[in-house]
Amino acid sequence: MKRMLLILTAALASAPMVAVAEDAPPEVFQPWTARGHAIQEPLGGLKGDAARGRKVAISGSKGNCLACHRMPIPEEEFHGELGPSLVKIGSKYDEGKLRLRVVDIQELLPDSLMPPMYMNPADLTDVAKKFQGRTVLTAQEVEDLVAYLLTLK
Numbered sequence: 001m002k003r004m005l006l007i008l009t010a011a012l013a014s015a016p017m018v019a020v021a022e023d024a025p026p027e028v029f030q031p032w033t034a035r036g037h038a039i040q041e042p043l044g045g046l047k048g049d050a051a052r053g054r055k056v057a058i059s060g061s062k063g064n065c066l067a068c069h070r071m072p073i074p075e076e077e078f079h080g081e082l083g084p085s086l087v088k089i090g091s092k093y094d095e096g097k098l099r100l101r102v103v104d105i106q107e108l109l110p111d112s113l114m115p116p117m118y119m120n121p122a123d124l125t126d127v128a129k130k131f132q133g134r135t136v137l138t139a140q141e142v143e144d145l146v147a148y149l150l151t152l153k
Helices: 002-011 050-058 095-107 139-150
Strands: none
Touching: 050 139, 095 139
């Protein structure tokens, strides 16, 4: 876990970060279950919005997908090459398989450098106080990002 966090820190070092309001209550974690290499049910029964998901993918303080992945977002100059290209990812995986990859790719690939984006905060240790009880993305942001990734065909 420490190796993963060090690599993530290095990959995101130049990304702008936003401050989290310490008095803002953390979102209630929506438990999920992976079956057949997928999370079939949307987190919390939420519906994703592809336009918002595109913003999550670009945002340096949210998904920051561009730090590691090539994406069909030509107006953004930097595209990472550490992770696989996401250019036609929506043709390769269905919604449930994409959801698991966003939520916690390490369920499929334990040695992946990609951090879990929606891991149960109770399972985390050594977290800065302002980030305690929080996930990297909210359940809504996960669903929005999955909706966007599904459009990449």
